Amino acid sequence: MYARLRPLLFRLDPERAHDLALALAGLAQRQFLPRVRRAVGFRPDPRLAQTLFGRSFAHPVGLAAGLDKNGRLAPFWNALGFAFVEMGSATARASLGNPKPRLFRLPADRALVNRMGLNNAGAERVARSIRLTRSRAGRLVVAVNIAKTHDPSILGAAALDDFREAFRAVVGVADLVVVNVSCPNTREGTTFEEPKALDGLLRALAVEVGYLGATPPLLIKLAPPPAATAHGSPMPGLYAEVVDVARRYDVAGFVATNTAPDRAGLAADHATLEAIGRGGLSGAPLAERSTALVRHLYRLTNGTMPIVGVGGVMSADDAWRRMRAGASLVEVYTGLIYEGPGFVRTLHDGLVQHLDRSGASTIAEIVGADA
Template sequence: MYSVIKKCLFRMEPERAHQWAVNALQAAQQTPVLLWALERKQAVRDPRLAVQSGQLHFPNPVGMAAGFDKNATIYPALAALGFGFVEVGTLTPKPQPGNSRPRLYRLEEDDAVINRMGFNNKGIIQAAHSFSTLHRPSVPIGINLGKNKKTPQEEAAGDYRTGLRALYRHGDYFVINISSPNTQGLRDLQHADSLQFLLSDILEEREELRRETGEVRPIFVKLAPDLNADMMTETVQIGVKLGIDGFIAVNTTRSRKDLVSPHRTEEGGLSGRPLSSSSTEAIRLIYRVTEGQIPIIGVGGIFDGKDAYQKIRAGASLVQIYTGLIYQGPSIVRSINQKLLSLLERDGLDSIQEAVGLDA
């Protein structure tokens, strides 16, 4: 069925097609019985797929990456598609339109997408309202935070602290996005001195919120694939030393190696199949640096269960998809989870957690 829908969607301008999908999922959310039927059809319920990370329970390791549900308006419908967790955002303190259009390109010949969206979103106040009104699904919800484009670099920590405080009671975990290539200067925050100050400030805010609420929300840092091994190692070591709870590997890349699509020269971040190997290598490096003691969410180039299993064996406790969903459709979630079960049986493993880091 998706092959027919895909033909229609791929005739549309990509951002318009994305909005059509968002509208369709919002419409589905208006009918609880439809969400129930969708989840019943899509979800793969098997205890071997469950992941326990700290206080968070994930029914399966396959999550929706940030960028699809930018404004936290469709996470109940995404959860009903069978995802084990959903990450919303990127959200900034103030609403912003993002970069000028067109800013999203399909590279069909490469199973890839280039975007230069620029954190377009309606801001944290609108997101908080959405969280207060929508049905809460049973899977964990992550909130991806960014800084506003007009916020000076030296004041970036304030934006992340503002987002964390405003949405703290709504997120099961939070992501500090300092790796998008589409906000000028954002990736400079990954450099040692800037990173030390930024993360210290954010974790100080988290400690204040812990004292006020009695709740500790895990904080992940999302890393760029374009860091060399030494820089990524240093970034990870700083994060671990300060008390960061985990890492997401990786964001989109500026690399254009071996692409054939006519859109390959467009500015922005590349996602999809070409990112697969660099993502897996980053996961493996982080796992080794942290000696497997820090959870890693692997993302980049996952199109099937074998791709997901490769990242898990490299060291990822959980994985996320986005571009794969665009090209394969909603059935990809169920397909990946079913394949993971067959691979566990092949390898004689009793749970997906036993596979984490086996190839690292």
């Protein structure tokens, strides 16, 4: 079905196709959820289940941040078969994001470029949407990704307050909170990934945790390493420091990776890339360096801090390799755009086949086997 629909969707402007797909998903959520479940849903193989961060994941495949920015579609993602979803990024203040056009396809590379700029309805409203819908989302684990409001004038102490406000708004509805310290679209220069800045941010959130008492586990979402690391160049020393800082504040795990600002190794020609301009690259070209970072983080932490692998997971083979490199879970965004709603099942079934061939009895056994 998607094979027939995709050429039509791909003829539309990418953001219009995206809005149309989300509108159809919303309609399906209101009217046809059982039908969606029958068409593409599946019963997860119990050998793929894991308990991580104190939550049970029916299988390892989730939806990456940025598709359901306003947290409206938890029941639909559950019907497609996702085990978990990252809503957001949600920011303290609502934002319209960058001017359009801001989303581009690179079909020859099975990639996208976006500079959406954190458009979202604001963390309070995102939390409200999740609260209204999640009782119909079954066992879906709902993570909420928070980021700093897209406004370069919010700096220093105000930036920390802004993050704290988003955190306060979502803690009550989130099973996990992902702190997005790696958005490449916000023109701010340095990000909170710089270890000192990360320390300041995590300290500010820890104060908040102190006020609020029990809060959901925190994960940190990182940017991809330079492209050369995919071909054996050493990883920047920064990551060891980031891991140390994260440990100090009881961070539960990592999401690796966000999109890349560069255009390394693409088939698309120079003129096409010039016409697109700046933005974060996602999809197949990210796979090798995202995997390299997963492996690096797994080694740095001795597998003690679970990693969510994201970036160029375009097939079940990719998902299997990412898990063997050290990811306990995987997420998809661009793969779903290229492969369609049946992709979750494709990934699940492919992982089951790999597991059968491997001789392992559960998926947890193969996590980090090639780290």
